[in-house]
Amino acid sequence: MLIGDTGFIDLPKAGRGKVREIYDLGDMLLLVVTDRVSAFDVVFRELIPFKGQVLNSISAFWFEKFKDLVPNHMISTDPLTYPEPLPQYAEQLAGRSMLVKKAQMLPAECIVRGYLEGSAWKEYQTSGTVSGIKMPEGLRRGDRLPQPLFTPSTKAESGHDENITVEQLKDLVGAEMGAKLEDLSLKIYESGAAYALERGLILADTKFEFGMLDGEIILCDEVLTPDSSRFWDLALYEPGKAQQSFDKQYLRDYLETLDWDKQEPAPGLPDDVVEQTSARYLEAYRLLTGEDLPGTVTGA
Numbered sequence: 321m322l323i324g325d326t327g328f329i330d331l332p333k334a335g336r337g338k339v340r341e342i343y344d345l346g347d348m349l350l351l352v353v354t355d356r357v358s359a360f361d362v363v364f365r366e367l368i369p370f371k372g373q374v375l376n377s378i379s380a381f382w383f384e385k386f387k388d389l390v391p392n393h394m395i396s397t398d399p400l401t402y403p404e405p406l407p408q409y410a411e412q413l414a415g416r417s418m419l420v421k422k423a424q425m426l427p428a429e430c431i432v433r434g435y436l437e438g439s440a441w442k443e444y445q446t447s448g449t450v451s452g453i454k455m456p457e458g459l460r461r462g463d464r465l466p467q468p469l470f471t472p473s474t475k476a477e478s479g480h481d482e483n484i485t486v487e488q489l490k491d492l493v494g495a496e497m498g499a500k501l502e503d504l505s506l507k508i509y510e511s512g513a514a515y516a517l518e519r520g521l522i523l524a525d526t527k528f529e530f531g532m533l534d535g536e537i538i539l540c541d542e543v544l545t546p547d548s549s550r551f552w553d554l555a556l557y558e559p560g561k562a563q564q565s566f567d568k569q570y571l572r573d574y575l576e577t578l579d580w581d582k583q584e585p586a587p588g589l590p591d592d593v594v595e596q597t598s599a600r601y602l603e604a605y606r607l608l609t610g611e612d613l614p615g616t617v618t619g620a
């Protein structure tokens with residue numbers, strides 16, 4: 321079942337992202353991952369089969385995997401256990417939704433970078449630094465950094481997030497909290513990246529969001545998904561240029577063939593782009609978890 325919107329849920333929406341819909345249930349939230357896809361911050365009309373289930377299930381997989389390292393917000397992904405009136409939507413919500421504990425979100429995006437790409441590559445080219453930290457000379461685009469770096473940013477309500485230094489983060493959330501966020505973020509990244517690498521995926525960088533609940537830091541939002549992270553195919557890794565995105569490359573390659581200014585309105589996507597992109601998400605799920613997404617068979 322393809323889901324582009326959750327208008328079928330008879331509750332007021334508490335939030336709507338490019339991909340997810342959020343419902344406020346008092347001390348809990350329901351996060352629903354749709355099959356929407358975005359590129360260059362523009363959301364397309366076409367839906368990507370299984371994308372919602374893949375993203376939600378990958379997050380659930382990592383929450384479970386890291387639960388001894390850091391507590392998290394996940395309560396359940398089984399719609400039949402959700403509070404009323406949600407169980408009646410079990411068929412639509414199955415696999416693509418998560419009931420979570422509502423936390424007081426910390427006002428920072430906890431980004432970890434293991435490789436030189438994106439805004440870090442831009443900064444390095446102008447100043448030889450990443451997040452204000454001096455880097456060795458001669459690094460190429462896509463090179464592995466000497467060690468993973470914690471490069472937080474603000475969470476802008478509108479417009480683009482702004483990179484901040486760890487010192488600025490500490491001014492924002494307190495020195496002890498800032499240090500804890502750095503430590504936790506690096507540990508989760510390192511563990512996830514090592515795991516992914518064994519399965520043929522480079523976790524180039526990622527973003528975590530943490531919140532406070534009962535005086536404790538908990539891992540919230542989504543974790544190490546293709547939407548919150550850059551995943552690269554290890555077999556195709558070739559530093560010195562832009563790397564292929566594991567999940568969105570087919571879509572981006574197609575978009576580059578168009579005369580499109582990367583602003584709304586989004587162009588229509590041909591069926592093969594939709595199908596190939598879906599196949600990439602299913603492959604990412606299979607590689608990371610070692611299993612086919614329930615209800616799908618990818619074959620050999």
Ligand SMILES: Nc1ncnc2c1ncn2[C@@H]1O[C@H](COP(=O)(O)OP(=O)(O)OP(=O)(O)O)[C@@H](O)[C@H]1O
Nearest residue numbers: 336337338339340393420421422423425529540541
């Ligand atoms: N456990 C939680 N408690 C409270 N808020 C949470 C929790 N987990 C995630 N959130 C918040 O829910 C929101 C999820 O929104 P979502 O990521 O879909 O959209 P967005 O961040 O506004 O936009 P984008 O689509 O660009 O990511 C974020 O604001 C996130 O901080």
Ligand SMILES: [Mg+2]
Nearest residue numbers: 337338340541
């Ligand atoms: Mg978000």
